[in-house]
Amino acid sequence: xxxxxxxxxxxxxxxxxxxxxxxxxxxxxxxxxxxxxxxxxxxxxxxxxxxxxxxxxxxxxxxxxxx
Numbered sequence: 001x002x003x004x005x006x007x008x009x010x011x012x013x014x015x016x017x018x019x020x021x022x023x024x025x026x027x028x029x030x031x032x033x034x035x036x037x038x039x040x041x042x043x044x045x046x047x048x049x050x051x052x053x054x055x056x057x058x059x060x061x062x063x064x065x066x067x
Contacts (some may be wrong), residue, residue, distance in 0.1 A: 026055040 030052050 026059050
């Protein structure tokens with residue numbers, strides 16, 4: 001095996017935590033406001049969908065850049 005490759009067990013949990021915490025925060029934010037926004041007007045719901053897409057995209061992008 002190539003010595004430059006980092007195996008999953010070699011990565012300390014403390015290094016993995018911040019990225020997944022950010023991802024979990026995005027998910028919790030979305031689920032928290034989901035019911036409230038669905039009951040509101042359709043314009044807010046469209047904005048909510050855009051925000052949801054943006055949060056997931058930015059989180060995935062940061063996850064991929066830091067691998």
